[in-house]
Amino acid sequence: MPYxxxxxxxxxxxxxxxxxxxxxxYTGCGHGCLYCYASIFIKDFYSPRPKKEFLKKIEKELPKLPPESLISLSNSSDPYQPLEKIHKSTRMFLDLIKGLPLKVLIITKSNLVLRDIDLLKKLRVAVAITITTKVYQVRLEPGAPSFEERLLALKVLSQEGIPTIVRIDPIIPEVNEEEVLEVLTEVLPFVKHVVVSTYKANPRSLKRLIKAFPEKAKILTDLYLQKGERKKGGIYLPEEIRKSLIEKIYNKVNQIKEVSFATCREGLVEFSFQGRCDGSFLLN
Ligand code: SF4
Incomplete structure (x- = not known):
């Protein structure tokens, strides 16, 4: 199986x-986010480990990619999770593709990305920092850097001329929905693109959330298990609720013409931005 x-x-x-x-x-992730969808599909997800013979395999695979390919780093783990401080697999990969006709979209929750600014400046790269909460970070994402560290990462990256994206992801009703506008206000000066996504539940991640927020058990159970819509990819909130959660962010971003907006896997025509959702257009 290729990497x-x-x-x-x-x-x-x-x-x-x-x-x-x-x-x-890496396989798995040490950030430990309770809502993580990847944890459902990957064995021992919260015991992360580096990929075996990572560099050797990547060296063989890179020549097979068409020129101008876009590589997303990463979708089922965080490329700058704590293990990266020791193993440096992400840094080795970035170093390897220097000078190759490739584009890279980095998605992370960690300010460790700043360690690699020297390499990022030599690549066609955009960096998306995911932010979910200021208030509940320790409860929701116990292994991940704080909001302040992520905000600083966005600030430094934008000052260094690297295209930056914020993912407000996921919005969890009754948990972080009240604070997302404040989070957005703080990050907006440092980003070119905003991606928003509501929490798509599955029984295991919902159980973890309810355990961490017992005071929200009734409302989360009602919204997802009673009223939610089962789609491929998870149990979605009722459409009207998703629209109202997203709309307030959309309205705020819309006031700033230099910043674009998109949603992730929402399927709402009002907020449809085909082909622009992930912010990789910033690399064109
Ligand atoms: S950082 Fe991303 S991959 Fe890692 S646990 Fe959190 S949501 Fe999952």
Missing amino acids: ITPFDPWKSPLCTCPPKYSLNP
Whole structure:
């Protein structure tokens, strides 16, 4: 099985991403996000490990990619999770593709990405920082850097001229929905593109959330298990609720003409941005 594979988010018909490849230097993730969808599909997800013979395999796979290919790093783990401090697989990959006709979209929650600014400046790269919460970060994402560290990462990256994206992801009703506008206000000066996504539940991640937020058990159970819509990719909130959660962010971003907006796998025509959702257009 190759390590660089065509991006295919479990064949979700709601995905509007442009064609791209996906690469995960690690299996599993140490950020420990309770809502993580990848944890459902990957064995021992919260015991992350580096990929075996990573560099050797990548060296063989890279020549097979068409020129101008876009590689998304990463979709089922974080390329700058704590293991990266020791193993440096992500850094080795970035170093390897210097000078190659490839584009890279980095998606991370970690300010460790700043360590690699020297390499990022030599690549065609955009960096998306995912932010979910200021208030509940320790409860929701116990292994991930704080909001302040992520904000600083966005600030430094934008000052260095690297295209930056923020993913406000996921919006969880009754948990972080009240704070997302404040989060957005703080990050907007440092990003060119905003991606928003509501929480798509599955029984295991919902159970983890309810355990961490017992005071929200009734409302989360009602919204997802009673009223939710089962689609490929998870249990979605009722459409009207998703629209109202997304609309307030959309309205705020829309006031700033230099910043674009998209949603991720929502399937809402009002917020449809075919082929622009992931922000990789910033690399064109
Ligand atoms: S950082 Fe991403 S991949 Fe890692 S646990 Fe959190 S949501 Fe999952």
